[in-house]
Amino acid sequence: MIRVLVADDEPLIRAGIRMILTSADDIDVVAEAANGREAVETARSNAVDVALLDIRMPVMDGLTALAELGRAAPGVRVLILTTFGERDNVLRALGHGGAGFLLKDSAPQELIHAVRAAAAGNAYLSPAATRHVVDTLASPAATLRGEEARRRLADLTERERDVLALLGEGLSNADAGARLHMSEATVKTYVSRILTKLECENRVQAALLARDAGL
Template identity: 45%
Template sequence: MLIVDDDALVRAGLEMMLGQFDDLTVVGAISDGAEVLPAVNSLHPDVVLMDIRMPLIDGLTATEQLRARRDPPEVIVLTTFDTDRHIRRAMRAGASGFLLKHTPPAQIARSIRLVAAGEPMLSPDVTRRVMAFAAEPDGDPRRDEAQRLLGRLSDGERAVAVLVGQGRTNSEIGRELLMSTATVKAYMSRILTKLELTNRVQVALLVRDAE
């Protein structure tokens, strides 16, 4: 994984903390969002741990730039700032996780493993707030657009997307719809292509917007 944080003590602390897990490897640690694309090109991390506030390019902008690339690594936003504005922008930018820096080390490690495997990971508080984004007054202009986009999906794809919107994992979706995990992953790939999205968190937000 690649650590991106402008605080040298935080970078060192994360490297030390994550170094205790045998299955996780820190390939680099950098101090600004402006360094992300070159670092990803040279180090090829599977997951990027991204701070938000940095001097040149902030972590949310860096996430948008990174996720717009072909075959980008997964991004977990790891920050002290958890305003709804930051959470919403991070999720729509394509981040697969959003955790606070006081999250216990074991949970951060678990989150890295999950997003590397294609599963989203949000802290419980952030999950509640993401789900609340859909609970906005009728007439939200996003609703019609979300429903139009979901209309691109086949019945089977839409069934998978709805369960993604409920926060189900691939294995849970497979059990619900009597599919293998490989089939669910194939459906997810087609869903992302048709909806022009980059990860399942964005699919979940779109499903919520359409409700």
């Protein structure tokens, strides 16, 4: 069972998140917090696998709490949840060791998927957040140069390159499937195959390669 801490200063938001997460058989919301400081103290004293933190909270914001959790409870995987998709917030969250960044207008199933991914030790970024990261970090200093990226992409099939290009645009599996006239499950299979071939740990790394290679 994945044990989750939900931190948001709005009780209705916390209740909604709890309802969504507990609808999954493998997730249990074991604690709640109304601000970042409370979240850090709660995570320190409770067995928590994943902490879901809102960015804008009183006393201590979510990004500061993320940094504090890295020291107080390093085993807790942190997902940042917010209505604000500015790229600097995304980059700060990743820089502080966040497991992912999810926008509050994401679909309920995406929230569940993100928690599962974080608990499994994987990074998760919503498609919108991925677009911000790719735009900001796709530079020679931050990613492989174009020549090296194109060399790594050389072993991909034409269809795999099509899927990868859409990852670079920040599309979800469902949206990529609609664009390519494939089922979501088929796209998921392609993504898994692409990550293996490119030796990438997650979709963001693959998206950066796609951008650097000029897809």
